[in-house]
Amino acid sequence: MARLSINSEPVQTLITGKVIPLLLASGNVASLTKALNDAAQSTGLDGRLHANRIHALLSMDASRALNEASIALIDQACDAMLAADGAAINRAAAAMRELSAEASKLAAFSRLTAPEIAERLSIPPALAQQLVRAKGTGVASAPSSQSLVPLHETEGAAPDWSYQDIAVSRCLDALNRRPGGRIGLILPTGAGKTRTALRIVLAMLDRAADRKAPVYWVTHRRNLREQAHRELQKLIASASADQGETLSELGNRIKFVMVGDLSPLLDGASNRPALIVVDEAHHAAAPSYQPVFANPWMAPVLLLTATPNRGDRLPIGIDEIAFTITYRELAERRAILTPKFVDFPVDNFDWSPDALDDLVDFIIDRTAADFTKVLVLAPRVDRVEEFYSALTARLPNDHPLTAEDLGFVHGSGNSLAIDNEDFLARFANKPRAVLVSAQLLLEGFDDPAINAVVLTYPSSSVIRLMQAAGRCVRYSPDKRAAFVVQARNDGLAYHFDQRWLYQEIDDFLRPQLIDVDYGSHAELLAKVEDILDKHRVETKQADRIKLRLNSVVPGETYRLFLYGLPHFGEIDRFEQDGKWGILAETPETSHTLRGIFNEFCARGADLSDPSDFLISEGSKFGLIKDLTPGSRWLEMSHLLTAAYFAKREVHGPSAIDAVGKRPYKAYGATSWLKYITLHFRPAIPQALAAFLKDCHNAQEIEAQYLRAPLHAAMAIKVPLPLAGSEAHLLNEAESKALVGMLDGLRLELTQVEPRAQFGTLAAYLMSAGALPLPARLHHRIEFLLDPAARQGRMLTLNQDTPVSII
Structure with missing residues (x-):
């Protein structure tokens, strides 16, 4: 039977004239497929449509084709659906207007191509192309054959790995402040957590006073131990000859051990x-x-993980998270690829023969086009071999893959009947392949060429799902796109876009997580005020928040929990007009707020009136019923009410129109809850960076400033004998002593003859020898006596200068 190209005229006519309007009317491909099958069945048409055929039709991929029978069935089913649903065209027109408005907003400051619109709006390529062709959208036209890859992934720019430098610096700082602490380093799969941790280890060994002190790298799997050792060898090999020799010596003190072997090693160790x-x-x-x-x-202890949350909610012992980063930021830095989430609707996960054939056909179809290297994850060992057998049986002779490119691996063996490590090494050398596995590969497996992961099972463990999906996003120079095929695991998209929670608030309701850095108390005040203004928080409540800020100790982490209020205006005015309530989370209130909110989520967040729940649970945390305006009781009540609406919005059964309309996007964060964490992470002030430009020790001073910015009151530059300067940081007491010394010395020098000034200077310095100043600065003090010279040699560091927030 002949196959018709997606770009052929009859197929394009079907797409634009019938399929796209019905897609808009239905909302998504899964709903459209079901509606088409229902319409076909009601009119007596033979055959059944599958979602992957509709996805292929809307792909705009010139390399793809469908057979004539499939095209004919889709055409007839569309006619039947249009005849049965008279309102479909009106719904389609309304949906098209809404999408056009969204596309126009995206294009407000740049001209977007159809692929970029498809990516940003999560719509099929054919629909994005139709948006481009529509008048007045403000977007740029692009050839229909253009590959669906965002421009930032094809321009060839190298990844920005500088976040690893920041992670190393912050972890070393945290370990310096907590000599016996448990420090967390959280880097998602693909971000290079092993290499980053090894850099921290080597720095700790280098700075250790005991030159025989070891580092123990503890893991629970042998393949993870071997992976860490291989990464150490790569790190040493990439260094210069001199540095490599030093790193090699330090690396000999790293002991890679299994967790069960650690206790006797520690008990018998002669060095801390x-x-x-x-x-x-x-x-x-x-x-x-x-x-x-x-x-x-x-x-x-350095606790290294990509997934700090446990399904059983048990704490893993972290005192302080020194560094974490989201998949979204990693994608912006080109360190990973942003995955495209492809929905594969299934009635259940029993995988009947028909359902399995549909899945296999879908994989085979996509591996002929955009899926180059695929990892199929099955729930059990028997399913692994079942899926593999189905793939080999249905692979056509004219497919780009051959039977040798298909394989399976699980704990008991693999399709080549060789050692699993050897099997994975062979698989890694293949440019195109399909590998079926169970959860064996979720930890320690690294093949950057994988660009598609197919999840064939549901899971209550987002950790497992994230580990699985993370296998396809790793950076590889030739990789242009990544795909996660979901069998109804719609929570993944949210978790990719948000940072991981660790013993903070429950993520059942998918709150939007926002991180804000501040470097001083004044900057904290300014940024909180900006947040209050942008969210239109009621004046009295905003004043209470600002009053509570006065008790915040400079340098500590501070959190704000924003809860949405009903919005009855237009959806496109929500960002400008929507109003919010807010709770402040301080060290004193954190246990109560998290405990009550997390318990409410654990019970399903299904109580529209949380009063009885608060009476029973609040008493456990010392929260008593208090209806006074502004009381903690009322604030918690409002938060839990918003949580109830968030549950309806995210998990159903449906949103409630009575509280207005909100711009919620499927699989994203809820529009009802925002959790803002303000981290004390000072930056080098621009004035200080400019001041230090001619100083040979500028980096040392900047590092000293970042270790204790709240104690730095003044920077001083001492001129070197030939050229340039040496800088010193002074605290408040030292800076006052210096200014007093300069004023006193200048007064004495003005009262003596020029010939006596050297003697007066020497006598003064002898008498002032006990002042708390660096010796080098003390001996060269005369360079600061001229008031004009002071302006270029002294910089006052004011920690309370407000910094605006964008």
Whole structure:
């Protein structure tokens, strides 16, 4: 039977004239497929349509084709659906107007191509192309054959790995402040967490006073241990010859050990460890990890993970998260690819023969086009081999893949009947392939060429789902797109876009997570005021928040929990007009707020009136019923009411129109809750950076400033004998002593003859020898006596200068 190209005239006529209007009327491909099948069945048409055929039709991929029978069935089903649903065209027109408005907003400051619109609006390429052709959208036209790859992924720009430098710096700073602390480093799969952690380890070894102090790298799987050791060798090999020799010596002090072998090593060690690293630290709540935290040396611990939340909610022992980053920011830095979430609707996960054939046909169809290297994850070992057999049986002879490019691997063996490590190495060398596996590969497996992951099972563990999906987003120079095929795991999109929570608030309701950095108390005040203004928080409540800010200790983390209020205006005015309530989370209130909110989520957030719940749960945290305006009781009540609406919005059964309309996007964060964390992360003031430009020790001074910015009151530059300067940081007491010394010395010098000034200077310095000033500055003090010279040599560091927030 002949196959028709997607770009052929009859197929394009079908797409634009019937399929796209009905897609708009239905809302998504899954709903459209069901409606078409219902219409076809009601009119007696033979055959059944599958969602993957509709996806292929809307792909705008010139390399794809459908057979004539499929095209004919789709055409007839569209006619039947149009005849049965008289309102479909009106719904389609309304949906098209809404999409056109969204596309116009996206194009307000740049001309977007159809692929970019498809990516940003999560719509099929054919629909994006039709938006481009529509008049007045303000978007740029693009050839229909253009590949669906965002421009930033094809321009060839190298990834920005500088976040790893920041992570190393922050972790070392945290370990310096907490000599026996448990520091968390959270980097999503593909971000280079092993290499980053090894850099921290080598720095800790280099700075250790005991040159024999070891580092123990602890893991629970042998393949993870081998992976870490291989990464260390790569790190050493990439260094210069001199540096590589030093790193090699330091690397010899790293002991890669299994968790069960750690306790005797610690008990019998003759040197205190410089550091203990726990790899895949979300397992650290298990009893087997207790020797790490109860080690007799009280050694510091670095907990390394991509997924800090545990399904059983047990804490993993982190005192402080020194660094974390979202998939979204990693994608902006080109360190990973933003995955496209492809929905594959299934009635259940029993995988009947028909359902399995549909899945296999879908994979085979896409591997002929945009899926180059595919990882199919099955729920059980027997399913692994079943899926593999179905793939080999249905692979056509004219397909780009051959039977040798298909394989399976699980804990008991693989399709080549060789060692699993050897099998994975062979698979990694293939440019195109399909590998079926169980959860064996979720930790420690690294093949950057994989660009598609197919999830064939549901899971209550977002950790597992994120680990699986993360296998396809790793950076590879030749990779242009990544795909996650979901079998109704719609929570993944939210978790890719948001940072991970760790013992904070429950993510059941998908709150929008926002991180804001501040460097001083004044900057904290300015940024909180900006947040209050932008969210139109009621004046009295905003004043209470600002009053509570006065008790915040400079340098601590501060959180704000925003809850939505009903919005009855137009949806496109929500960002400008929507109003919010707010709670402040301080160290004193954190336990109560998190405890009550998390318990409400654990019970399903299904109480429209949370009063009885608050009476029973609030008393456990010392919260008593208080209807006074502005009371903690009322604030918590309003938060939980918004949480109830968030549950309806995200999980159904349906949103409630009585509280207005909100711009919620499927699979994204809820429009009812925002959790803002304000981190104390000072930056080098621009004035200080400019001041230090001619100083040979500028980097040392900047590092000293960042370690304790609240104690830095003044920077001084001492001129070097030939050229340039040496800088010093002074605290408040030192800066006052210096200014007093300069004023006193200048007064004495003005009262003596020029010939006596050297003697007066020497006598003064002898008498002022006990002042708390660096010796080098003390001996060269005369360069600051001229008031004009002081202006270029002294910089006052005012920590309370407000900084605007964009």
